[in-house]
Amino acid sequence: MTDDTRWLAPEESAAWVRLVALAELLPGALDAQLLRDAGLTHFEYGALMAIAAAPSRTMRMTELASRTNATLPRLSHVAKRLEERGLIERFPCPEDRRATNATITRAGLALISEAAPGHVETVRANVLDALAPEQLEQLYVIAGAVLARLDPDARLSATSCQFSEGPVDHVVA
Amino acid sequence: MTDDTRWLAPEESAAWVRLVALAELLPGALDAQLLRDAGLTHFEYGALMAIAAAPSRTMRMTELASRTNATLPRLSHVAKRLEERGLIERFPCPEDRRATNATITRAGLALISEAAPGHVETVRANVLDALAPEQLEQLYVIAGAVLARLDPDARLSATSCQFSEGPVDHVVA
């Protein structure tokens, strides 16, 4: 019973344990704040942001699913709930009648506009304010290297980032 | 309507987007491999590892919940399933008859012993092999700084790390 597994060295294990803890705690922290202050999960917030950032504030379900790392069934359920809450609207795509387009409503825009400041504040308080500028750069590079493995097609960090943290006034105006 | 929110600078946004993508994808990747190869979620694997690493391979439910970042109800459900599968056993604590102790069985030890190499391989393939030694150190520091905010009591990265990635032979032998 030879064991050729390359077990983790202490430095590797230490870094890994912390990364796992981080990945475990971060989603909960984001969800908790957004759910408390805006009644949105972080996923819903990201989806609304992605739609709002799209040209004409409209996006195909499939593309939205890809950008938010959701399965199509999941997105369909979420969209249904968001539509019932009046935050988005769905209508068949004229060009391809199989497809469905989702648009964010005024109410949806208003909601994310209200939610954004608090969310950004949470991001700063929990992450960004803890890091020096050079660490921010290191994090960018490190996460990029890992994402190249986890997300080879770069479906997430797409060009117009769906978790954009800028003001949304330009779309509201 | 003055807006004193400090919106994210481009470098901040870029790093943040990647970190979020990482936190979103990593759990899924870990779960997928462990579920496929050992029929365990990453959480269950971590819980079994934590018990296995404890003195006399026994741990109180409350402490286990704290170390694995689980609520007590969640852990109770998970423990019930693991017990039904014969991987752990629960028995009332002699000293405090409110408390419950969980012990890992031989079958449980055998399972994590089998699962560990594949898991470590996944960790290397997805994360560690993508990073240079200095990046590993940077990651350790950065994650530590963030965890100081997210997990002030350091309930997760406790001394005998529950997600330990070392061989488990010493407990099996």
Place this chain on the structure above:
DNA sequence: CGCAATCAGTTGTTGCGTCAACCAATGCGG
């Protein structure tokens, strides 16, 4: 032109996590 294969999305079922309620044991102040 017609049929098969594929694509886009929705719907139903199952499993897991959270929340609230509950029971039992402990311990602490009177």
Place this chain on the structure above:
DNA sequence: CCGCATTGGTTGACGCAACAACTGATTGCG
């Protein structure tokens, strides 16, 4: 001691995500 709040843990109900199955539209190919 006794009463009552607190701690440790389990249970049940509800909500959300994953998977599978299905409908309808489109493409491709003979």
